[in-house]
Amino acid sequence: GPMPTPEAKKFYKGTTMSFANYLIDFGLTYREDGQVKNPYESIKDHGANIVRLQLDRQPFSEINGVTIDWQQWDRVLEDAKCAKAEGLDIMLTLKPDYDKYTATGATHNNIPEDWKSLDEVSLGGELYLWVLGTLEALHAEGIDPVIVAVGNEVNIGFLLNGSHDGARTARLLNYGHNAVRDYARKYSLNVLSALHIANPSKIGYVDTYAYNGCTNYDVIALSWYPGSN
Numbered sequence: 641g642p643m644p645t646p647e648a649k650k651f652y653k654g655t656t657m658s659f660a661n662y663l664i665d666f667g668l669t670y671r672e673d674g675q676v677k678n679p680y681e682s683i684k685d686h687g688a689n690i691v692r693l694q695l696d697r698q699p700f701s702e703i704n705g706v707t708i709d710w711q712q713w714d715r716v717l718e719d720a721k722c723a724k725a726e727g728l729d730i731m732l733t734l735k736p737d738y739d740k741y742t743a744t745g746a747t748h749n750n751i752p753e754d755w756k757s758l759d760e761v762s763l764g765g766e767l768y769l770w771v772l773g774t775l776e777a778l779h780a781e782g783i784d785p786v787i788v789a790v791g792n793e794v795n796i797g798f799l800l801n802g803s804h805d806g807a808r809t810a811r812l813l814n815y816g817h818n819a820v821r822d823y824a825r826k827y828s829l830n831v832l833s834a835l836h837i838a839n840p841s842k843i844g845y846v847d848t849y850a851y852n853g854c855t856n857y858d859v860i861a862l863s864w865y866p867g868s869n
Contacts, residue, residue, distance in 0.1 A: 652787075654690035654728070655683060661719055662710040684726045691723045694733040694792065697770060698752050703741075711735070720783040732778075732785035733836065734771055734816070735792045737799045749797040756801060760808065763799065764815035771819035776826075784829050789861050790816030793838035795845040806845065810852035817856040833857040840864060 660670070660679045670679040683691070696711040709715045716732075723730055737749040755763055771790055778784070790813060791798050798809040817833050824831040835857045837845055846860060 652690045652729070652731075654688045654692065654731070656693075657683070657691040657719055657723065658694055658710045658716075661722065662708075662715060678722075678726075680722045680726045680728065684728060688728060690729040690731055690786070691719075692731040692733065693719050693723075694735060695774060696735045696738065698738040700738075717778070717781055717783065720778065721781075724783065729787075730783065730785040731787040731789070731834070733789045733792050734774060736767055736770055736816075737791070737797075747800075748793070749791070749800050751799045751801045755799070760811065764812055767799070767812060768815040768819045771816045772823055775820070775823040779823070779827055784827065784831070786830065787832045787834050787859070788820045788823075789834040789836040790820065791836060793836055793863055795837050795839075795842050806848040807852040810849040810854035813849065813854045814856060817854070821856065832859050834859045834861040836861040836863070838863050 657680065664670070669676055670682065671677060672682050680691070693716050694711050695713065695716045699712055700708040720730055737751055739746055739748045740750055755766055758766065775788070794809055794813065797804040799812055813835070820831060820833045823829070833856070835846065835849070837843060837860060840862050843862070
């Protein structure tokens with residue numbers, strides 16, 4: 641049958657909540673007007689209807705003996721259930737690649753070691769299976785995101801194995817976007833697929849990807865931060 645049509649007039653307002661429960665575990669207390677309050681309840685009370693979470697395929701390395709798990713399955717599932725308990729929808733970033741941090745800088749969106757030797761078609765197949773399998777596993781837990789972004793700031797690179805290649809990124813993203821479509825179709829869900837670009841001034845990458853056949857998504861997600869240009 642026809643694909644479900646997402647709500648035409650819904651305006652989403654929300655925030656990233658990946659760090660809230662993570663910081664609570666470090667002893668941070670969220671308060672409102674001096675009273676301890678669940679941060680998910682707070683944002684709901686102030687007009688939020690969605691939260692953004694990010695799930696990474698590869699864990700972060702420990703830093704000074706500390707495990708950073710805000711982007712790992714157990715934590716993301718806990719956060720998603722906290723959002724659902726408050727009636728909040730979920731925008732989910734699924735990040736198949738990983739960032740390398742050093743004392744002097746960072747390189748983003750690197751290909752996982754166990755995927756490095758794959759040819760492009762095999763890599764796309766693994767990406768498709770990871771995206772679909774992850775969404776199905778969340779569905780089995782009662783969690784169905786309303787927006788899914790495959791990749792985080794993909795114009796910085798996507799599953800990088802060398803320098804960034806816009807045509808390769810476009811081709812690989814198609815595998816992920818197709819997985820989002822197949823998940824939505826399988827469970828008859830309204831799911832918007834998002835293309836996440838790192839900076840409004842880099843919007844030209846949308847054309848680069850479209851020229852190379854990457855158009856099977858619904859919305860463009862743009863990072864913005866003070867000082868971006």
